[in-house]
Each structure stands twice: as C-alpha cells, then as structure tokens.
Amino acid sequence: MQLDIFADSRDVMLRNDVVSALQRYDARETQQSLKRLSDDYPDDDSVPQLTVLADALDLRSAAAFSGHSAAAEARCALVEETTPAALRMFGERAGTQWLVPLWQELAQRASLLPFRATSIDTHAAALWLQAGAWSAARDAVLTIESWRRIPAPVTWMAEASYRLDALEATWPLLAELAWLAPDRFAGLVDRLGDKSLDLLLKKFHAGFEGAGDSTDIAWFPAWVLIEKPALARLLGVAQPSTQTSPERAMRLLLELLSLERQGRHFDLLDCRKKLQGLHASLYACYMSTR
Template sequence: MQQSMQQLDIFADSRDVVLRNDVVEQLQRRHAGGARASLTQLASEYPADSALPAMTVLVRELENESSLPLADHTELTAVRRHLEDEVTPAAQRVMPAQDAHAWSTPCWRSLAERAAPLVFCRSHTESHAAPLWLRAGDWAAATDAVNTIESWWRIPSPLAWMTEARYRGAGLDAAWPLLVEMAWLAPSRFAALIARLRDALLDVLRRRFDAEFPGTGEIEDYVWFPAWLLVVKPALAGRLGEARVQRELPASRATALLGEILRREHEGDQHELVSLREELSWLHTGLFDAYMATRKVQHR
C-alpha cells in the first residue's frame, strides 16, 4: 500500500508537467483549438503555473493568425514588434531554443507575405518584407523583396538586407562585394552585420583591423576596412574589385586605387606605381604606411 501511495504522489507531482507538455505538443502542431483546450485544462488545475502567461501568448497567436495584407507601415511596425517583444520571448520561455526558432519561423513568413504589397518607405526603413524574409530564413525571397526597391544599393537598410541574404544563401566569397559597399555606405551597420553573421574569418579580420588599423578608434573607421583588407589579403582583390566604387568617398577611392596598385605591381610597372602610391598617401597616411610596411621598398 505504501508503495502505491508513493507512486500516486509521483504521478501527482508530475501532473503539471504532463499538462504543460500537452499544451506544447498542440502548439508545435499549430493546432489552435487543441492548444486552447490543453491550456484551459492546465489553468484549471494549476492556475498559478509560471508557464501560463507565455503559453497564453502563443495560443492567442495561433488563434489570431491572419493572411490579410497589412494596411500600412504603421501596422507592420506594430505587428513586427509584437512578434519580437511578445511572441518570440514566449516561445523561448516554453520551448527549447531550436524548437522555439522553428515555431516562430512560420510567423515571420506569414508577416512577410502580408507585408509584400508595402513599398519601401524611407520614414519606416525597417518596415519592409525583406527583413521579415530573413527572419523566416528564406534568402531567395529576401533577395527578391530587396530587388523591388529602386537603387537599393544606395540605401543602408536594403543594402544590409541584400548583403545578409547573399551571405546566408551563397557564403562569404559571394558576399564580399556587398560587404565592401556596406562598409563604405554605413560603417556602423557593417559592424553590426558582421557581429550578426558570426563568420569565423570575418570575426578574425575584424579583430585584427581593430588592433592594427591606424584610425581614430571610432565606428567610422570601418569605412576603411575594405582598403585595409586589400593590404592584408591581396588575394581578395578580384572579389573586392566587383564592388560598385563610389568616387565621392575617399575610402572607396582608396580601395579602387589599391586594387590598381596591386595590378601594376603584378605587371612590374614601377613608373606608374610611384604616382599611384603618392595618391594613396594623400587619401590616408596611416593606410599608406600599413601598405608600405608590407613592401620591401621605402617611400621616397
């Protein structure tokens, strides 16, 4: 009899776990009715259960799913913040990290589809379908969404979205030209993107740049990252040379100039090198010194 009572006690102690698991199972099936029924059962037996608030958020999210196009950018901003600030944390509260990410992905996909008719708006730069497709893990759809934006490569947000989509879909080698343009156009977003990508090589290069580049130590130094990269990784000249040069930006001109210097060095054109190196020294003395330190020549 005593053993049976112990078994009953164990069952009673685990009853809340069973009920929580029932809710999570229905949530993962994305079965709104079943999730609501399981949640109601849990709440009736364990009204103070700590998982109830988060589970309630997720059940309501399933119940309120909509495929209707969004009215405007303001509505998109509100729904996006709801997913970021309420739904995603709730999923992380009641599910393992991998499951929470998988559960949230259809939410982002649905929102991206609803946001598709909204054109890019400079006063709502983050309210567009492209970053939502990135959250959903659909790199091709993100690329297509960015391509609907006129001159996207001249605008920091769309350029960052396209760069991330290119990296996620095709890897670092394919993304180099866009990363270069990102550094020139918006160095702060470039630094944030590198941190988000968590690429081992990029992280090593960024740390080396931070330690070696003779700049001011401010975030704006990253505008010179592409030019510095040619000094330490000249083999990348071909890929970096595919970036759209912005002649009005000294750092962009310096990158193009270093590419030309490397080509002239390969050809052995010493006469032309003198004037090219002099021009580089005018653009950034510290960068020029870093370049010359890698050459067995002395600046005259």
C-alpha cells in the same frame, strides 16, 4: 503519505497537451488544452507563457497589412511578447524554429508594402531574414528602387548573399556597405559570426590608425587588399558608391596591385603618392609589405 502518481502527474499531462497542440500550430486545440490546464491548475507557472503563445496562434492571418503601422504592431507583438514566451517554453533552438512560420507569415503579409526609410523593420526583406528565408529576402530587396544606394537594403542583400553563397561572393557588397554605412557593416559582421572575417577585422583594428571611432571601418575594404591581395578579383567588382576617400583608396590599391604585376614603376610611384595623400596610416600599412 503515499504519492499518488496519477494525481501528481496530471498537471504535467495537461501541460504537455498544450505544448503538443502548440507544436502542431493548432489554435483551437491549444485553447482547449490551455483551458483544462488553467481550470485545474490556475497557479501553474507555465500558464502565462502558454497563454501568450495560444493568443499568438489565434491572431494568425494571411491578410495583407493595410500599412506600415499595422505591420509594426504585429512585429512588435511577435518580438516583445511571443518570442520571449516561445524561448522560455521550448528553449532557444526549438523556440526559434517554432517562430519561423510566424515570421514567414508577417513577411508575406508585408510583401506589398513599399520601402520606407522610417519603417525598415517592417519591410518584407527584413522579415524574410528573420524567418531564415534567404532567397525570398534577396528577391524582396530587388524590388526596392536604387537599393544599392540605401544602407538598409544593402545590409539585407549582403546578409542574404552570405547565407546563400558564403563569404567569397559577398565581398563586393560588404565593401559597398562599409563605405555607405560603417555602423551597419559592423553590426552585420557581428551577426554573421564568420571566423575568417572576424580575424581580419581584429587585425585591421590592431594595425590601422584612424579616427578611433566606427567610421574607421569604411577603410577596411582598402586595408584588406593589403592583407589579402587575392581578394582583388572580388572587390574589383564592387559597384561605384558615393566616391568617399575610403572608396577611392580601395580603387587606388586595386590600381597599385595591377601596376605592380605589370612592372610599371613610374606609374606606381605616382599612384603611391595619391594613396599617401588619402590616408597616411593606410599608406604605411601598404608600404610595410613592400
């Protein structure tokens, strides 16, 4: 039997028509091309995924969300339905890029929603981060009253800072986040994938004897001053947080480093006793380098 190249490639042509329209974000042409494909090839494996993407284009809107529930519904559809379909049809890199305008749209529509601790995923800052719009995310965080005392906004700001200005400028925010929400700090570090930060954390976990749970991370800003004293100029500008023991330990280490430079031995001994009283393992790490 001779192969009819035209007949056997028609499904490919029709499928490509749909994909091309999707890539242009042309909702009308996407639906028309999809109808031609599904009419001629109703059993085509790509039809269900293409239908999801076509419907996502049809549902696009610039109208502000009426509330957090409406924003949550739209976000859920984007995460649970549209995203898997886009990644399957376009591949991870191209699919992620195709989703960017949709995330931007959700962020813009959520821009007037106030921060609500029970609906953090629908705040504009979180949505801007999903879109890779780092400056917009930072601006959105700044609209939140007392954001520096709330775990989620500090996390968003730290990520935006890292993406915009790299690790050095982000150290103060990382310290504040570690004290405020150690679990969020750990999650952010995983997401950032910074090799130098990952290596420091690996060394910290190997040498620090703490409670053996996620709360140990709160001591990381203090420990890192022992490992990298040059970070004192950066960590020294971290804003006062909740005055927990890990925060006080970092402040003590900043003082110790200053006293060492000044050669004030009497004051140095007193400060060391305070550090030992806060955490024996951290004190042992410090003394091992002296």
